[in-house]
Amino acid sequence: QSVLTQPPSVSGAPGQRVTISCTGSSSNIGAGYDVHWYQQLPGTAPKLLIYGNFKRPSGVPDRFSGSQSGSSASLAITGLQAEDEADYYCQSYDNSLSGSLFGGGTKLTVL
Amino acid sequence: EVQLVESGGGLVQPGGSLRLSCAASGFTFSTYWMTWVRQAPGKGLEWVANIKFDGGQKQYVDSVKGRFTIFRDNAKNSLYLEMNSLRAEDTAVYYCARSATNDVNDYWGQGTLVTVSS
Numbered sequence: 052q053s054v055l056t057q058p059p060s061v062s063g064a065p066g067q068r069v070t071i072s073c074t075g076s077s078s079n080i081g082a083g084y085d086v087h088w089y090q091q092l093p094g095t096a097p098k099l100l101i102y103g104n105f106k107r108p109s110g111v112p113d114r115f116s117g118s119q120s121g122s123s124a125s126l127a128i129t130g131l132q133a134e135d136e137a138d139y140y141c142q143s144y145d146n147s148l149s150g151s152l153f154g155g156g157t158k159l160t161v162l
Numbered sequence: 163e164v165q166l167v168e169s170g171g172g173l174v175q176p177g178g179s180l181r182l183s184c185a186a187s188g189f190t191f192s193t194y195w196m197t198w199v200r201q202a203p204g205k206g207l208e209w210v211a212n213i214k215f216d217g218g219q220k221q222y223v224d225s226v227k228g229r230f231t232i233f234r235d236n237a238k239n240s241l242y243l244e245m246n247s248l249r250a251e252d253t254a255v256y257y258c259a260r261s262a263t264n265d266v267n268d269y270w271g272q273g274t275l276v277t278v279s280s
Contacts, residue, residue: 085264089207096257096273097199097207102266140207144265150221151197151265156206 053078053145055154062160063131071126071157073141079152081122084144088117088126091138091156100139101126128159136161164188164269166258171274178248178278184241184258184271192216192236195261198243200254201273208254211243212261225251248278 056074063069073086080086088101099108101117104124116127124143128135141154170182184196197212211222211232220232231244241258255275259267 085266087264087266089267091207096270097267098270099266099268102262102268103264108268138206142207142209142265142267148224150223151209151212153199153207153209 057154057157060158068129073124078147079143079145086124166271168271168274182243191239196241202254
């Protein structure tokens with residue numbers, strides 16, 4: 052079964068750096084398909100945060116960065132702020148499913 | 163400004179049908195793939211279906227194949243999701259999203275809630 056695995060939760064104090072992993076397989080990230088990251092603030096629709104593994108849409112602070120290696124990807128957030136408290140999701144295409152796939156989501160708590 | 167506005171959600175009995183709509187504005191609708199994503203209460207995002215800019219190609223998650231149909235009307239700048247044989251597990255907020263290259267969903271609507279219950 053094709054899945055993208057994320058940790059259920061991460062936390063950090065204001066000003067710290069946190070990373071969120073997204074582990075896939077040879078049918079998605081490992082096959083070379085791009086990884087995208089979304090931020091979902093409580094009660095709102097998801098918002099695109101990172102696309103194409105590491106690119107930031109206009110307006111997204113450079114505190115947010117993405118990387119990819121092999122079958123995994125990571126989202127890093129530096130200089131944590133209270134407003135970063137949200138759910139974060141990775142997404143990639145999967146050729147065995149012939150469709151896209153989201154990770155299970157990671158809840159970020161700013162202590 | 164890109165805007166996506168979903169409508170058509172509501173309460174429906176198991177086995178029933180519902181059609182969701184998504185009105186798009188602020189971009190050339192006929193040149194973009196479009197996607198439906200859902201989120202069950204308290205759960206994560208689930209990709210449901212997408213459709214090519216000309217309607218010529220459609221993809222679905224296995225759990226909705228044969229029950230849901232995605233289609234579009236480029237003359238009306240609208241995306242639709244026809245949902246039949248609805249089950250309790252289809253209960254979710256349904257979002258429409260604009261899809262750019264490499265499957266990235268760069269703009270999202272505010273979502274419409276579908277509740278399947280007797």
